[in-house]
Structure formats: C-alpha cells, structure tokens
Amino acid sequence: MLVNQVAVFLENKQGRISDFCKALSSADINLITMSIADTTDFGILRAITDDNDKAIKVLKDAGFTVSSTDLLGIEVEDKPGGLADVLSTMDNAGINIEYLYSFVKKDGKAMILFKVANIDETIEICKNKHLKIIDTGISIK
Amino acid sequence: MFNPKIETMSREELKVLQLERLQKIVKYAYENVPFYKKKYDQAGVKPEDIKCLEDIKKLPFVVKDDLRDNYPFGLLAVPMDDIVRVHASSGTSGKPTVVAYTKNDLDMWSECMARLIVAAGGTKQDIVQISFGYGLFTGALGLHQGWEKIGATVIPASSGNTERQVMLLKDLGATALVSTPSYALYIAEVMEKMGYTKDDFKLRIGLFGSEASSPEMHEALREKLGVIPTDNYGLSEIIGPGVSGECLEKCGMHINEDHFLAEIVSPETLEPIYDEYGELVITTLTKEGLPMIRYRTKDITKINYEPCKCGRTSARMEKIRGRSDDMLIIKGVNVFPSQIEGVICNIEEIGNNYEIVVTRENYVDNIKILVELVDASLLHNYAMLDKLTAKIKHNLRTVLQIDADIKLVEPMTLKRFEGKAKRVTDLRKI
Numbered sequence: 001m002l003v004n005q006v007a008v009f010l011e012n013k014q015g016r017i018s019d020f021c022k023a024l025s026s027a028d029i030n031l032i033t034m035s036i037a038d039t040t041d042f043g044i045l046r047a048i049t050d051d052n053d054k055a056i057k058v059l060k061d062a063g064f065t066v067s068s069t070d071l072l073g074i075e076v077e078d079k080p081g082g083l084a085d086v087l088s089t090m091d092n093a094g095i096n097i098e099y100l101y102s103f104v105k106k107d108g109k110a111m112i113l114f115k116v117a118n119i120d121e122t123i124e125i126c127k128n129k130h131l132k133i134i135d136t137g138i139s140i141k
Numbered sequence: 142m143f144n145p146k147i148e149t150m151s152r153e154e155l156k157v158l159q160l161e162r163l164q165k166i167v168k169y170a171y172e173n174v175p176f177y178k179k180k181y182d183q184a185g186v187k188p189e190d191i192k193c194l195e196d197i198k199k200l201p202f203v204v205k206d207d208l209r210d211n212y213p214f215g216l217l218a219v220p221m222d223d224i225v226r227v228h229a230s231s232g233t234s235g236k237p238t239v240v241a242y243t244k245n246d247l248d249m250w251s252e253c254m255a256r257l258i259v260a261a262g263g264t265k266q267d268i269v270q271i272s273f274g275y276g277l278f279t280g281a282l283g284l285h286q287g288w289e290k291i292g293a294t295v296i297p298a299s300s301g302n303t304e305r306q307v308m309l310l311k312d313l314g315a316t317a318l319v320s321t322p323s324y325a326l327y328i329a330e331v332m333e334k335m336g337y338t339k340d341d342f343k344l345r346i347g348l349f350g351s352e353a354s355s356p357e358m359h360e361a362l363r364e365k366l367g368v369i370p371t372d373n374y375g376l377s378e379i380i381g382p383g384v385s386g387e388c389l390e391k392c393g394m395h396i397n398e399d400h401f402l403a404e405i406v407s408p409e410t411l412e413p414i415y416d417e418y419g420e421l422v423i424t425t426l427t428k429e430g431l432p433m434i435r436y437r438t439k440d441i442t443k444i445n446y447e448p449c450k451c452g453r454t455s456a457r458m459e460k461i462r463g464r465s466d467d468m469l470i471i472k473g474v475n476v477f478p479s480q481i482e483g484v485i486c487n488i489e490e491i492g493n494n495y496e497i498v499v500t501r502e503n504y505v506d507n508i509k510i511l512v513e514l515v516d517a518s519l520l521h522n523y524a525m526l527d528k529l530t531a532k533i534k535h536n537l538r539t540v541l542q543i544d545a546d547i548k549l550v551e552p553m554t555l556k557r558f559e560g561k562a563k564r565v566t567d568l569r570k571i
Contacts, residue, residue, distance in 0.1 A: 007520040067520040
C-alpha cells in the first residue's frame with residue numbers, strides 16, 4: 001500500500017544532481033519523479049524510480065549517502081480542486097503532512113506522494129474516506 | 142618608566158641577576174616538583190650543573206602536553222594552601238591547561254603588567270576599559286591588576302555586547318582600551334554604525350594582545366579609534382600577558398627579562414640560535430606556584446638585544462610570525478585541530494575526516510568545519526540533519542569554548558591524506 005522513495009544527500013554544488021541522474025541512467029533505471037528544495041549548503045533529493053532497490057545499490061556504489069522511505073500515494077483527478085479535497089479530508093482528520101510532491105501518471109491521473117508521521121493510521125483514515133491509495137508496484141509503471 | 146632601576150639595568154648586571162635566579166629556580170623546581178626531578182635525573186643533569194646562563198641548554202624542554210599529563214595540579218611546587226588564583230587556557234585535547242599562582246606570583250604579574258602598561262603610555266590618570274573576556278582566561282585579570290597597580294581607573298567591561306561597550310567608552314570617558322586587536326576594530330565599526338566618530342571619544346591609547354596583529358591593523362586602529370596602539374604578549378603557561386610588550390617607539394616587545402629568560406631555538410634541531418627567527422623558549426625565573434623551565438611556546442619570533450630609544454635595556458621580541466605547531470587562535474581563544482578531531486570522531490553519524498576553514502569577516506574570526514555525513518537514516522527529513530548539526534556544534538562548543546559553523550558534506554568528498562594531514566585552511570589576512 002506504500003510508495004517507496006529513495007532519499008539522497010546532496011551537497012549544494014554544481015553538477016551533483018547531474019551526477020545523481022548519470023548514476024541512474026548508467027544502470028538503465030528510469031526516474032519517475034523527484035523533488036529537491038533549495039537550501040544553503042545541502043539538500044535531500046527525493047526520487048521515485050522504476051527500480052528503487054537497484055537504484056539504492058547503484059547510488060551507494062557511486063558514493064552517495066542513500067536511504068529509502070515509504071510514502072503514502074494517493075491518486076486524484078488532474079483537475080482544479082483535486083488535491084484540495086484530499087487535503088481537507090486529511091486536515092479534518094488531524095493528519096500533519098511533513099512534505100509532499102506529485103507527478104502525473106500515464107493514464108492522466110495525478111499521483112500525490114505524502115510523507116506523514118503515522119502512515120498506518122493515515123492509511124486507515126484515507127480508506128474510510130474512500131480516497132484512492134495507490135501502490136507503486138502496480139499503478140505507476 | 143614604572144621601575145627604572147630594573148628597566149634600564151645594564152646587560153651585564155641583568156645577566157648576573159638572571160644567572161642567580163636561574164640557579165635558584167632550577168634547584169627549587171628540582172626539589173619541589175617530582176616532574177622536574179625525574180626529568181633532570183633521566184637527562185643526567187643536576188641543578189649544580191648550571192654555572193653560566195648558556196648552561197640552560199643542558200636542561201630538557203617542557204611542553205604544553207606536560208601540563209596535560211599532570212592535569213590539573215601535578216606540576217605545582219607549593220601546596221594548594223599557598224595557591225591564591227587559578228586560570229586556564231585550552232589544552233591540546235579535551236582538558237584545559239590549568240595554571241596556578243601564589244600571592245607572590247600575582248604581585249610579580251602585576252609588576253610586570255604595570256611596567257608594560259607604562260611603556261605603552263598608560264598613566265595613573267587613565268580610565269581604561271578592559272574588553273577582554275573576564276574569567277579563566279588570563280588576559281582580562283592580568284591587565285586589570287597591572288592598571289590598578291599604576292593607579293588608573295579600571296572599567297572591567299569584559300567582552301561582548303558591543304553597543305554597550307561603545308556606550309561605556311563614551312559615557313565613562315575611557316582614555317585607554319584593552320582588547321584583542323580584531324575586537325577593537327569591530328568596536329570601531331560599531332561606533333561608526335551608531336553614528337559616532339573618534340572625536341566623540343577620549344581614547345588615546347590601546348593595548349592589544351592575545352592574538353597576532355599586523356602593522357596595517359595597527360594603522361587602522363590608530364585611524365579609526367584615535368589611539369596609539371601597542372602590542373603585548375604572554376601566555377598562561379608562563380604567567381599570562383605581561384611577558385613582553387611594546388613601548389611607544391614600537392620597535393619590538395620589551396621582555397621582562399628579570400622574571401622571564403627568553404631563548405630562541407631552531408624548531409628543527411632545538412639548538413639555541415641567535416639573530417634569526419626561531420621558536421621562543423621561556424624560563425620563569427621567579428615563579429613560585431608553577432615554575433616553567435625551558436617552556437616551548439611554539440611561537441616563532443626573533444630577539445633583538447640592542448638598547449631601545451626609549452631608554453630601556455631589555456631585549457625586544459618581534460611580533461609573532463607564526464607557530465611551530467598547528468595551534469590556531471580564533472577570537473583570541475587557542476584552538477588545536479586535535480581538539481576538533483576528538484569531538485568529530487566521537488560522533489557516529491559523521492565520518493572521521495574533516496576540514497577546518499578559518500576566515501575573518503568584519504574583523505571577526507569565523508571557523509567552519511566540514512564533516513562527512515555517513516548516517517543515511519537521517520535523510521528522512523531536514524530536521525534530523527539540523528539536529529545533527531546542532532549536536533556537533535554543541536559538542537565543539539563544550540570543548541573549544543567558541544561556536545563553529547558546521548557544514549555537512551557528502552561522504553568521501555573531503556581530502557584524504559597519506560602523510561601528514563593538512564586539514565586547516567586559514568584564509569585570514571592579518
């Protein structure tokens with residue numbers, strides 16, 4: 001029921017995101033989406049690939065500090081208000097979101113990836129509210 | 142002059158006095174400090190072997206690590222009952238270097254300071270603001286005692302809160318300032334920002350010490366604060382400030398040679414050298430609590446024995462040119478890379494490699510330490526990385542007494558060394 005994400009520590013210096021992408025491409029791994037914020041000295045690059053296990057191995061071999069985290073993926077309609085409805089549901093249930101990012105799937109639906117503190121509890125709430133929880137393994141590819 | 146009899150003594154008379162005192166202190170240390178007895182016995186030298194001043198080279202050296210190994214009071218020559226004051230500076234590793242003074246030591250210290258203050262233009266009429274940090278550091282109390290001894294008015298402002306410093310300087314009409322040269326320049330900047338010019342103050346002299354300064358810095362101090370700047374030198378292991386200081390001729394720092402015997406040795410061979418730059422080695426000729434015989438200061442300088450235009454006959458040492466070890470002086474605080482290494486290696490989330498970058502901006506020293514992140518479990522969120530940075534900072538502060546900027550870098554990106562590691566980059570232009 002979860003979406004696995006790769007997290008990589010990147011120093012804020014020229015060429016590092018490119019190095020990261022090269023490491024993946026050399027192992028024929030496809031990036032599905034990624035997110036990185038602008039910070040002063042360093043950043044955490046978060047990405048979802050078509051083979052995270054392989055990506056983690058390849059990146060570690062290339063000298064990156066890598067870890068993986070599970071996110072909650074929810075599918076929403078790619079239209080105005082699609083995300084707002086989901087967020088107000090979560091808000092009403094008192095769920096605090098640490099961060100989120102998103103991408104549009106091939107079927108035209110939007111996929112929102114949430115990092116929350118208590119993921120199991122959040123899944124239960126989302127199920128009760130009939131939100132569409134997506135598992136990476138099946139739907140993303 | 143504060144003590145013309147001593148300060149203008151002929152070199153011949155001085156040498157007689159120095160030899161007499163050297164013989165006495167060597168015997169005293171040998172008989173009262175087991176450390177010296179053991180050291181001299183091992184070297185096969187007896188106090189009686191000191192027959193002339195040159196014989197001092199028969200004695201083994203003392204280094205800062207000896208103080209650490211005998212921490213805190215192992216090198217004292219008197220019972221604790223006779224100790225009236227303790228000071229400390231940072232040591233080469235976790236523990237500070239502790240020094241202790243008898244009543245007579247404090248009197249001697251005040252006398253030495255008083256001479257240097259008068260040589261730097263200080264008088265009984267002066268109102269002096271001491272903007273060194275008070276506390277274990279010897280700088281503030283050393284100068285404080287000396288100024289009181291000459292009968293001046295002392296404002297023990299301590300360091301920090303610079304706007305308040307400026308207010309005190311102005312409102313209390315200070316005529317003299319004691320601080321590190323870099324802090325004095327910072328005070329000058331703050332004065333300017335507060336809308337003052339040097340004419341709003343009565344400052345006329347500035348006694349600067351505890352870190353290196355260049356003639357250019359002194360020129361800036363003269364211009365911005367309207368003071369005649371002079372340097373003074375000392376180290377806590379010997380006494381604190383009071384070892385030597387510039388007179389108004391500004392041609393080297395006069396050494397209080399009746400109390401401190403100075404030698405220059407080659408840092409490589411450790412043999413005495415003359416008329417060239419080398420490491421300064423000092424022997425305390427009169428200190429009771431913690432006699433230091435042939436203490437290696439690791440400071441590089443040169444000594445000039447020609448009489449000075451000011452009339453003093455004491456030898457003059459040049460500004461410190463550098464160090465023969467890796468000690469850094471940051472914001473006036475001694476910092477050894479080994480201390481930083483100790484802290485870094487005890488934090489599991491980061492690697493054992495590190496780099497230190499020292500810079501100076503707006504006359505304020507800044508130390509930045511680069512460390513490699515190795516614990517991938519902290520990548521869940523930024524807060525965990527921030528917490529790690531805060532922890533490294535805190536641990537460093539506990540040991541170094543100063544704040545360092547921490548920069549986390551990727552693993553295996555810092556330089557690796559096969560031979561002697563060069564981890565420090567000092568970008569300060571002094």
